[in-house]
Amino acid sequence: MATLTTPKIEARSVSKIYVSARTGDKVEALRGVSFSMKPGEFVSIVGPSGCGKSTLLSLIAGFATPSAGEVLFDGKPIDGPDPARGVMFQDYALFPWRTVRGNVEFGPMARGVDKTRRAAIVARNIEMVGLAGFEDRYPHELSGGMRQRCALARLLANEPDMWLMDEPLAAVDLQTRVILQDELLRLWGDAGDPAQRRAVLFVTHGIDEAVYLSDRVIVLGRRPGQVKEIVDIDLPRPRIGARTAPRAAALIDHIWNLIRAEAAQAIVEEP
């Protein structure tokens, strides 16, 4: 079994080539990506559009398989989706026919948790993300920020070992995003015991967000997606309330300089 020295995630020379079903064209989304994550580590992936950030996340989630190389979770090859690796989707992917309660309950229900324990888990997680009082709302009756919280509660209710988050804060306004970043850090255990933290893989467009949240930032280049640099974020924790440290600004500049040219190129190439 996994020991302290076993990485939570280990990607070994992972490549992914998509073949278009219609035209037969091949697109190389990732080439030779290698990295590893320690248990409890918060790692972000940044890069310009088309760098394969979301592809990498879906390989780790188990929604897709690598064309070459392998991804290990607790030392074992990933074989399909698993409740141990909870995913938060870019568009939240909440079940529209289920209320907030029904969405949060889905994971424990699917895993066969009995009804009384389920109710307690649901209540606790809804409370934790600040959605108490909105249990009976349907997703279409919620604001963007509330949907985001609901998706987070659904993920947490399954108590996954690892959180995979695909641009979860991209669709909310700036103020909401700042608030939710702090809440995410609080739920993860920014100020708490590092041994209690879950491993988080966080895909984002926001370099400042990645620096603020993460222990390390993986910078990907585009076409094909390759690791440009893995940047250690040597800012002290807890981070909540320390957004504007000079060191953070220097790290943001450094990462931005790594991807500036390609990000500009991406704007020209993508319609």
Place this chain on the structure above:
Amino acid sequence: MRVMRPIARLAEFALALGILVILWHLLSVRVANATLLPSPLAVALAWVELLRTDLPADIAASLVHLGVGYGAGAALGLALAILCARSAVADAIVDPAMELLRPIGAIAWIPIAIVFFGIGRGVPMFLIFYASAFPIFVNTLAGVREVDRNLIAAARMLGASPRLVVTHVVLPAAMPLVLAGARLSLGVAWAAMVAAELTGADAGLGWRIFWYQEFFAMDKVMAVILTIGVFGYLLDLALRRLQAALTRWSADTRAEAA
């Protein structure tokens, strides 16, 4: 506002109906032939009389035809659509067959159904069955195929088995289209029922039209026709209510149900 709207609607409906009845009455005075065009009053009187005599049994017979035919047809359409969505082999066989049979229309089968079942209850049941199967098949298949793949991925990530994905994700996601298909099916089933009873049955509302036509009792024919309209409307209303209740979660069906 909320109280006023249904009342205003009812008033509108009454007005439209009133104008129709007045025009009908004027026309019947002009034609002055109770066999060719009975007056609204004569039809109303005939209807009151029929309600006490023949109509209850006719309505019951028609509802039995509908219940058996529509129940079986809708169930088959639904089952075939799910089968097609789950298996490429089934899809390759069933879908083209359904697409070939669909444009034929139930009524074209009346002569064959009469030869096969004889004049009786079998003809309307078969025709309703045939007519009902297609709309719900087409709609369910579309609904199942359009399910957001992210929702399926989300369910699997949360630990759902393939069976649970079907029952708790695919079916509820497809439900608005399934129910819309069920309503379309009911509409064509009702029309097929009348046609089949009119020509190949010995009971039911359609058959009663045929019966009174033989006596040139057009007031009674009209009374039965009105009954068909009213019951068709009520059945659709019931399905619409069911649709609204089952798809409360969807922002667009909510607007439609209002």
